[in-house]
Amino acid sequence: MDHFDYRDGVLHAEDVPLPRLAEEFGTPCYVYSKATLARHFRAYTEALGSHPHLICYAVKANSNLAVLNLLARLGAGFDIVSVGELERVLVAGGDPAKVVFSGVAKEENELERALSVGIKCFNVESRAELERLEAVARGMDKVAPVSLRVNPDVDAGTHPYISTGLKDNKFGIPVDEAREVYRQAAAMEHVRVVGLDCHIGSQLTDTAPFLDALDRLLVLLERLAEDGIAIEHLDLGGGLGVTYRDERPPEPFDYATALLERLSRWPGSERLTLLFEPGRSIAANAGVLLTRVEFLKPGETRNFAIVDAAMNDLIRPSLYQAWQAILPVDTTPAREAGTYDVVGPVCETGDFLGKDRELAIAAGDLLAVRSAGAYGFVMASNYNSRPRPPEVMVDGDRSHLVRRRERLEELWAGEATLPDESVETP
Numbered sequence: 001m002d003h004f005d006y007r008d009g010v011l012h013a014e015d016v017p018l019p020r021l022a023e024e025f026g027t028p029c030y031v032y033s034k035a036t037l038a039r040h041f042r043a044y045t046e047a048l049g050s051h052p053h054l055i056c057y058a059v060k061a062n063s064n065l066a067v068l069n070l071l072a073r074l075g076a077g078f079d080i081v082s083v084g085e086l087e088r089v090l091v092a093g094g095d096p097a098k099v100v101f102s103g104v105a106k107e108e109n110e111l112e113r114a115l116s117v118g119i120k121c122f123n124v125e126s127r128a129e130l131e132r133l134e135a136v137a138r139g140m141d142k143v144a145p146v147s148l149r150v151n152p153d154v155d156a157g158t159h160p161y162i163s164t165g166l167k168d169n170k171f172g173i174p175v176d177e178a179r180e181v182y183r184q185a186a187a188m189e190h191v192r193v194v195g196l197d198c199h200i201g202s203q204l205t206d207t208a209p210f211l212d213a214l215d216r217l218l219v220l221l222e223r224l225a226e227d228g229i230a231i232e233h234l235d236l237g238g239g240l241g242v243t244y245r246d247e248r249p250p251e252p253f254d255y256a257t258a259l260l261e262r263l264s265r266w267p268g269s270e271r272l273t274l275l276f277e278p279g280r281s282i283a284a285n286a287g288v289l290l291t292r293v294e295f296l297k298p299g300e301t302r303n304f305a306i307v308d309a310a311m312n313d314l315i316r317p318s319l320y321q322a323w324q325a326i327l328p329v330d331t332t333p334a335r336e337a338g339t340y341d342v343v344g345p346v347c348e349t350g351d352f353l354g355k356d357r358e359l360a361i362a363a364g365d366l367l368a369v370r371s372a373g374a375y376g377f378v379m380a381s382n383y384n385s386r387p388r389p390p391e392v393m394v395d396g397d398r399s400h401l402v403r404r405r406e407r408l409e410e411l412w413a414g415e416a417t418l419p420d421e422s423v424e425t426p
């Protein structure tokens with residue numbers, strides 16, 4: 001469910017026709033729906049109801065300041081993986097006391113900054129990192145709130161590049177070692193154990209692996225209680241999948257309800273605050289990438305639709321062979337249908353947005369690549385010295401630029417690292 005649909009044959013974002021946005025902001029261009037972002041976020045909080053909880057949106061999925069600002073105003077916490085993400089959360093008005101810090105190699109300066117602004121929790125991924133954090137906190141005469149990210153060794157059944165909860169993956173502390181590392185943490189003067197964390201992978205389409213992981217964490221929780229180590233919050237990470245094509249993942253509401261139900265079987269669980277770190281399930285289907293067909297190039301074995309967006313704008317199809325729907329924006333003109341590989345201008349054979357797509361299009365037409373709100377702009381690059389695209393937020397019948405397109409002159413001068421972004425005010 002989202003707010004991108006056809007009216008009189010023309011694709012709209014909420015009440016705004018996409019051709020109007022292409023006219024105003026140019027292409028390629030990311031377009032986000034504010035109402036969809038808000039609805040996806042609220043599905044989590046509504047499912048959790050009165051159970052103590054905090055939804056820490058995974059900033060990496062879409063770190064646009066207007067997106068972060070909207071979620072902060074809805075009461076979100078944030079899951080960050082770098083000090084850069086922390087600074088973005090702060091600029092966007094996020095509360096540092098609702099920030100959890102994940103990642104396998106947080107640097108000393110990152111730990112220092114996070115300690116100085118007072119984040120909620122460090123999700124520690126190894127014994128060595130725990131020791132680094134304790135040393136930094138000692139140097140600052142602070143006490144670091146800590147969860148251990150446990151690797152529960154469950155198969156998330158997702159793409160190998162985005163599976164994180166298996167023994168083979170670099171993430172987390174093996175569940176069998178976690179008890180020992182918790183004991184070590186509990187004995188540290190400058191560390192305070194507050195939580196237990198896991199994140200088993202991304203784009204999961206079934207609740208079963210999440211429930212398996214939860215069961216394993218709860219067994220560990222009992223062992224920790226025997227050791228006198230009290231846990232205040234359980235962080236189940238992110239990872240809920242979305243529909244790109246024909247996947248049928250549970251809705252955020254059903255997913256959160258299932259986990260809550262399983263948790264409620266455990267005595268004392270009503271006192272345990274539940275944290276989630278969703279990224280994709282909030283942002284993916286709240287965004288499209290708008291692009292224009294430059295040329296149609298018929299070939300002997302394949303026909304190409306060459307568009308003005310490329311792998312530098314949206315890398316998921318090239319990197320993971322990810323399938324994202326590609327739709328004509330205006331279906332009213334009569335066009336001959338054909339089968340096309342939708343490719344960009346970048347000099348790589350792997351530069352494609354979609355292959356073998358049935359499309360009735362002509363040069364100059366607009367296309368919308370769906371499900372591009374998560375891991376879209378954030379993974380964009382300047383490869384081939386192409387400027388990164390602008391980002392636009394639609395709100396009802398209004399739209400406004402939330403990041404302007406990089407200018408080529410700034411790229412040449414090496415000054416394109418901080419393009420303008422606007423933080424929307426209510």
Ligand SMILES: Cc1ncc(COP(=O)(O)O)c(C=O)c1O
Pocket residue numbers: 058061079102103164199201202203237238239240277278279280281
């Ligand atoms: C630690 C952590 N939390 C949260 C997320 C967000 O995951 P997703 O976008 O699949 O919800 C990720 C990315 O997979 C992650 O690594």
Ligand SMILES: N[C@@H](CCCC[NH3+])C(=O)O
Pocket residue numbers: 060162202203316320374375
């Ligand atoms: N970038 C990945 C998701 C990465 C998840 C991050 N832990 C994707 O587009 O599917």
